[in-house]
Amino acid sequence: MLDVPVSATAGIIRRCEDLFADLHFSTARAWKAAKPGRKVIGFMPYYVPREIIHAAGALPLGILGGGDQLEVIHGDAYYQSYICRIPRSTIELGVSGRIDFVDGMLFPSICDVIRNLSGMWMLMFPNTAARYVDLPQNFEDDVGGEFYRSELNEIREWLGRITGQPITDDAIRASIEVFNENRRLVREAYTLRTDEPWNVPASELYLVMRAGFVLPVEEHSQLIRDYLASVRDQQRPIKDNSRVVVSGAFCEQPPLTLIKSIELSGCYIVDDDFLLINRWERSDVATDGDPLAALARSFLHDSHSTPPKYEPDQAKKGLYLVEAVRKHRAEGVIFAMASFCDPALLDRPMLQDILKAHGVPQIAFKFAENSGQMQPIREQAGTFSDSIKLWSGA
Amino acid sequence: MRTFIGIDLGSTTTKAVLLDENRDVIGRGITNSRSNYATAARVASEEARIDGRFTLFRRALESGEANGDLVQAFLGALERNFRLVQFLEQLGDLEETCLGQLKTERFAKVADRMGEALNEVFRRLRAEAPDLYAPGAVRKSDFFRDIAGSRFHVHADAVAEESAVPHEILLNAYDKSIIDVENRPPSGDMSDKFHRAMERVLEIDPHLIDGANDVPARIENTLGLELEETYLVGTGYGRVTLPFSKEHIRSEILCHGLGAHMMYPKTRTVLDIGGQDTKGIQVDGSGIVANFQMNDRCAAGCGRYLGYIADEMNMGLHELGPLAMKSNRPARINSTCTVFAGAELRDRLSLGEKREDILAGLHRAIILRAISIISRSGGVTDEFTFTGGVAKNEAAVRELRKLIKENYGDVTININPDSIYTGALGAAEFARRAVVS
Amino acid sequence: MTIITRPASKPADIIKDASMSKQKDMMARHYERLSDAPTNGEKVAATFVPGNLNELLMCFGLVNNLPEVNAIQSGLRKQSGGYVMEAEKSGHSEDVCTYVKSDIGMMSKGNIGPNGRKLPDPDVLLLSYTGCFTFMKWFELLRQQYNCETIMFHTPYMADGKITKDMIKYMVKQLKQDVIPKLEKVSGVKFDIDLLREHLRKSAIAEDDLVWVLQSAKTKPSPIDAYFGGIYYIGPIFGAFRGTDDAIDYYRFLRQEVEERIAEGKGPVTPDGDMGQERYRLVVEGPPNYTHFRQFWKMFYDEGAVVVASSYTKVGGTYDFGFRHDPVNPLESLAEYCLNVYTNRNLPMRVDMLENYIDEYQADGLLINSIKSCNSFSAGQLLMMREVEKRTGKPAAFIETDLVDPRYFSPANIKNRLESYFQMIEQKRAGLRGAA
């Protein structure tokens, strides 16, 4: 026990930090050990239907690479230098036995790298069930929707085989409700940050959201409630910072020091897409009718835009970002994309064009999950906030 | 006698090995790979022949009147004095070249004062030379460029202060001269240098060979023995620029595999970390390469990296390891870009991290990369041999042992003091096989 | 001792066989047709090689323009380096696929085709295959440039190694409800399924001959190089000629030519004439490098290395495993074709294929040419290499280049690895002989 009094927020954040730093996933291991027969299903970015995993009584566990604290020894043996970091650190987690308790792995359709990783998993870890989650690029209910529903159904059967029990519609509907509650809280937290960024630093909010990848959803919802309450309870000094949106189509995660560096160099991050899955659906998913169809509908019509998702309507391409700037009253956008991330980096010029067309200031740089040198990042973010600051009201 | 020579033209050093018909190593020679590869190859093989002479001296003396200790002491003294003679000769060349620079326009204005200063610097260099080669003395490296360079710095600093000549300009004169000097092929008659060295030895300590009167004659005899260059094989990074035809060239991978097999016939996995590449090689029971992997186009994490760090810290290469060994909390270093290494070092020093911790972290980073290359080539199979220049670095070796143990369990790890010659050794054997098979 | 000097870089005359000249003619004719399209009132569809729906496009009288092939042509003509730089200057990342950047750079430099004439703007963009995510972004970028009708035809991934009914249903539905109506709208031509059947029938004939030619490499010595030469062979069928009489003619002709070579016991034709003695038989995985194509190929044939099978010649369809376009089930067959494209197969399938090639073609080993641009190919290749090595016991080697970015072709480096690899195979053989 520490003898200095710790504020409630600091306590919550410390817990999140511990969860974040724990590359052995002890909480998830403990959860699994607590009851015989429990299953853990790992998933990679950017989106999987966690509701079905939950409905199967299993724990959806987000695997987001190894961050900057994992020493990658074998992972590099599987990837050339011009491929992003996240698959190699994920392989490292696998080879080193850190995720040996995971019963199944889901690899969503985000890019060629994760797609191929699904096959690598099958070859390397034949004892773990591995499955690719194909996501539709056609957004008509009776075409893409129908296909996606069949895909969801296959996932449901796959999970059923892992747990040994079929998953009922009712169970899925109940899980959707649990996740709806979580999404509401997540939205609330983001809104609070937009209103009072000095009270909700991005590096904190990130940790709180990141905890949702390893905790059971009910526990995570409670964590957010606690965090919101403690934050509302305290008032931190307001700084002369500029307001920015950080956009990176995050699959590979930025090192925490990167988020902190951006903040330290004079920026309030008022919106970001670090962890989109937490608020993938913009509103509640329907809890009546065919639950798989409901999930499919939300995916098609009510989900965030992100580079791996095709935009059928050219007129809408990239508008979501302009929208985010407006909604969060941001003064500029910082693009931070993972090095060698083709989907994000190929999308970037198009996003930049649309921001330019709307007169939104922007800068762009790249990172890797293990970037050690933050100096160039501070430099760029700092110059950006300098220029916003020096000229504000001028 | 017939000899077979293998030359490994590396990116930083050029190594030569001289083999006799019985597959015994007669001599080894090394020099820095300079701008002239042909010269480097010549110097290295010359050095190998010099070393070969010492082997032959030993053989000749051991069968004579002198006892083991005496042979040891005598040959030690002979070698030191031989090196000193060599050093002084090159120093003379350097002095002449430096003074020659004064005629150029650049130095014209200060030529007089500078001439005096240079004379003084070289006087001091010559005066301390015997100390450099005294028994037990430690030198920054064995290459003229490094020894002369570092001592020149020291003396130029002092002399500049005393004689009010800018320090920079003295260094510049040295920088301008050294390339020429080291690219001049070795001059003078080798036997003559041996004779001079002999004279020095006997002058300093005539009693050294008391009781073994046959020594001078035996040495003389051996010097008369011709070392015929029967066949030569070149390998290494610079092999394509060697003036050899195709049948005299082998890939360095095969040479390293074979060389490691010759040193340790049971070896199955070989790691070689050289100046700008790192190789993981798997060999079978007869030294045939079964698989290999190399670093890609980025030279991050190779030996040259340590060179930059040493320059940055103003230390000798061989001092890095010992300093890093002092650390028990290596820093975590992610970027191993060789060129940024200096910047990262400064960055971290300014954040208050300790030098040894940073250094230890840098060594670990190099080895981590190497381990992943081995992993790529198929992992580690008993026995494991570590070769190349970096194998001389104890901190790198410590990390390697740790990581091999953690990842592959108890594996025999071979590190030979002559590991830097592995590639040249393999090449020499290929040369031998081309003739004697 | 002979002194080796730098290789004289005097460009010798390239030696071509008749089929290659024929192929070049076809390509040249196609580019002329493209350039003339605006004046002739023909409409142009831009689409990709993998999942190329040429038969369908022909039903609407659309001329097929393939940005990938344009990028290859730019690579061969040493223009791509400049184009890539151009694209990077305009804000594209250094990290991403250089195919895209070469295309974008070429557009910003006036879109001049290999025939020296301007290529027409497309009237429709048909994104007919999504086995590579880059394609999707590529077409979003093109759409931004051309502002024309853009059709997304989503191909599910063969993640479990099988094609399900739902996949086919999804794809056929996309064809019926989205692709065909939009093509009708753009072209003003009504869709005629019988015309499609006729084209598919022709495709299958040419496909038979292509497969025969590729499999001729099982002969020793191999009469063809299935990678460097193979690239010429697949040109017509992966491009704008599948489903035409031209393609049938070409492949029949090619087959005869190869039959003759086998009868004469000849090896492949190289740019320097007939190849010398066959010393190494290789299977190659990954695309080639186009910016230094001849220099690259030379590193092989100079050493007597011939490629007997390659995965790259399957990027536009894996016909050698039995798939043929089928006039009986036209739409289903198009869907199945797209699903079967090499990079749409999961990794275990790709490993099986390579293993199979090494056995069936009696190869000495696997060489992977890993392409910096292409995650679709490259991500996972190191594991594939290990697996194939483990299963076949044959040595494998790994080199890295790029398709069209000359900066990533480092001759000394590649030559070093290739030489080491060949010497290693040689040594192994000698070892085996010694042991026997």
Add this chain to the structure above:
Amino acid sequence: MPITAGIDVGTGAVKVAVFDVHGGTETCLAKRVERVRQRDPLKLAAQIYNDVVKAAGLARNDIAYCATTGEGEALDFHTGHFYSMTTHARGAIYLRPDARAALDVGALHGRAIRLDERGKVLNYKMTSQCASGSGQFLENIARYLGIAQDEIGSLSQQSDNPEKVSGICAVLAETDVINMVSRGITAPNILKGIHESMADRLAKLLKTIGTVDGVIQMTGGLALDAGLVEAMKEATARAKITAPIESHPDAIFAGAFGAALWGAFRHEKFARLAEQAKAA
């Protein structure tokens, strides 16, 4: 009418300048640059700052605003910190009022910065994390060739047939260069080759930031390298960049100047605010 100071702590050198800003005039009272050379840059900066203040005939508490830039944020006595691109932009405007872009070439990084007439950064592009083609690389090679820093420029300008440096990696390029010496390529041609490859990279940066309708002002230490400046002119011409590119004898001070001038700007703004507060 404040007296302000700018301290630019770089990886290669520390630069300090003291300014007197009043009315529309900006006068540099004293300035100094010192190579870091394995010393502690912060201690060095503090010491040079003292010297420069003294040289200007002032005492430390005469300085109304002490602005840092570069790595100077860690100096405890600074009033405020501005990031390098902000200060180089302002410095460029000071050196040349018609500058609309700054090309800052320092020891490790190159940056192209587009700015408006007030020195506001509109857009920028930096070299990547890879050190190929950096000033440090040039320095190492020159050292190897036995060439002093101030000789590089004129030698490079004597080149008649520059040799292309191909390697993407600085380490491998180094071997390239050593090979060149062995092939008998002259020092001017080697240096020019390096300058050209650097210049092409930098031109690429310039191209990325968009059209500049004014002068491109080179700043940073390497702007003093006449060979690079010349190569830059050629490279911009090759890249069809129409804006003229210029250097300045004080180019290395751009960061320090910019910091001092922004300091004055902030100081006046604060003063105004304080006044308003008093009035209210």
